[in-house]
Amino acid sequence: MSYPWANEYKPTHPVMVWMDEKLPLPRLVYGAVGGGYEVPRNLNYFWNFGFLAGLCLMIQIVTGVVLAMHYAPNTLVAFDSTEHIMRDVNWGWLMRYAHANGASAFFVVVYIHIFRGFYFGSYKAPREMIWLLGVVIFLLMMATAFMGYVLPWGQMSFWGAQVITGLFGAIPLVGEPIQHWLLGGFAPDNAALNRFFSLHFLLPFVILGVVILHVWALHIPGSSNPTGVEVKSESDTVPFHPYYTAKDGWTVGLFMVLYSAVVFFAPNMLGHPDNYIPANPMQTPAHIVPEWYFWPFYAILRAFTQDFFFVPAKLMGVLAMFAAILIWFFLPWLDRSPVRSANYRPLYRKFFYVLVVVMAVLFYCGGAPAEEPYVMLSQLAALYYFAHFLIIVPIVSSIERPDPLPYSITESVLGPQPAKA
Template sequence: MSFPWAKHYTPAHPFMKWMDDRLPIPRLVYNAVGGGYEVPRNLNYFWNFGFLAGLCLVLQIVTGIVMAMHYAANTAVAFDTIEMTVRDVNWGWLMRYAHANGASAFFVVIYIHIFRGFYYGSYKAPREMVWLLGVVIFLLMMATAFMGYVLPWGQMSFWGAKVITGLFGAIPFVGEPLQQWLLGGFAPDNAALNRFFSLHYLLPFVILGVVILHIWALHIPGSSNPTGVEVKSSSDTVPFYPFYVAKDGWAIGVFAILFAIAVFYFPNALGHPDNYIPANPMSTPAHIVPEWYFWPFYAILRAFTQDFFFIPAKLMGVLAMFGAILVWFFLPWLDKSPVRSGGYRPLYRKFFFFGLIPAMLVLFYCGGAAAAEPYVMISQLAALYYFAHFLIIIPVVSAIEKPLPLPFSITESVLGKDDEAVLDVSAAPASAV
């Protein structure tokens, strides 16, 4: 368990005791998400997004399995099987739109979850492994989403696959053979569609496995919190059940309402109309764009327009696109500040809110815009700040910044510096906190 005073599960019912002695699933559940798992008492609603991300993953797996039952990975019929599922299969339209919009919901939740980690320093010791596994999950999500976007075999699916896989051709020496190996040929066709379908079906279960490791790694040091102060006593924590189960339940209710509105009233709002046209290799769309959740990295890719000495612009764009995510792996060691939470780091908070977030929003916008001026120049400026934020600003700020005074404990951050109140809460049972 995360904390030495956490409760241990002792089943009362004879059957549960028999089960727990032979296959300790009840004990595992109790210690992982039940009353035996103690969490900081000051978590705000940004900590609900981890649970919502898990819910989105389950939603995608369930709806994806149903969609796979009616899908044929063949370029001659793939487009028609999607339309048949929507029009002729009972509740097929719901599965299709829930799966398509579920991908967008998943990325919305994950982006908020990641930026919460940026602000509150969730990547700092002793939670480096939690952060690193989270970045791996994000990379697997992007690969899964890209392959899923190809499966409808519409115009944007085909040309998106052609453009994105064509990026590997920029890699010296091995680029073109690698591209042909990925596609199973010289262009997206049956071989590519079969490979992408197989991997799209497999990778969510790989993500689920990494999520289990992510949660396991989280349970070793315990959850972080908005103050960044470590747990010092039992008064700093409350049981996950019922306190945060109820809080997560409220967040699930809000999420379900918003998700239902998107699925029932605006199911195609985030899709591209060209993807309702069957793929045609002889007709290039006027404006090829990936799904919206790839736009920041697509904007970084397109920001490189000139060769740099012997390095082609295309290769620099590919390296920068992947580097924009890979730099997150080094964040625990780039940030040397002794304070975790941005709430107690005034200089870092200023650069975060007035620098990184606007830069990301600009990259989102420019990634979906045409590859023309002034969007290219704006993308270049935003990409420059993005990399400067992680590679220059964070190390410098963490070295020169004077943090604000931290509260003595999590309890103090909640109740204030009333010593009598702190003592009373420390003496109270966990159920009364």
């Protein structure tokens, strides 16, 4: 958002003056992340995760391009080419481990970013478009991650592709043709591997494009803040640079320490050991699971075990799994409370913490075997998950009595200011 007190870009060097006249790229950068972009002065560290998500995306793109130079998308040699990268390519092991663990880091950061939005009401007007584009980014991330998981062509890669694409077969009439179209055949094979490799390479650049739209949409109303109170005066804001570039820089340093510790000392911690076994269509693994970041939605899928009248359980599970994410698109209109931040919504805050616990249960059950008591826990957690968004949030937003809001962002930081004489 362009505030009247924001600094304007005024180049002094002749080269920069010429550049500003012919191609005002420096002006664009200055207005987007420099001193020309004013942000609320009370942003906490949860607002750093948006920047970290962008960093993770760039790590994935750079390492992915390098890996694509050595990977062979052919079922006869895909597994061997992955091992070739690990053993024979200079620094290939680092590129692969950085890429594989970078995907996990990306999802950790984005999950925190999403739940920050839930807590502080970042999806509310006038920032609905920012939220909607964020959900689109998350869906694209899931598609990209699934296709990337198939590429090593290990046991879990093959059977993961078989199970996930098989979900489309549950759709009446058109499901089986869609499944065959996705795979390019009746089962995961060379055609599927080539398609997944092409899309896995392309989609990160699509994500980058949507991220640019996401940031563009953010600059129209400006950043939200922990109070949910809009900017009222110059004292409520500070320039993004140097205040928040320094804060982001500190967070990036901490993130890179943790990320590097995993890459160098525990690179296979989040992977599945069966994926170091070449794909074998004749031998089904004892326990097929997707990557950990899919577990809550996988738990919702498996929560449906009984047919409902003429609707098969598998179809209901598939619909519920997709609905668990699509429901986020409607959150700006389901939550009708005029107060954004849960800091001032005591009843909503309690239910938010229950949602966090429920998501933790879904994560755990998604990675557990499909047996009791995990199936029953998944059913109870899935029931609450949908009830939270469809029933609890609308009711709470109508009956809740919020706490008093501060008059301004400055007041929330410095306390009530004495009246001027």
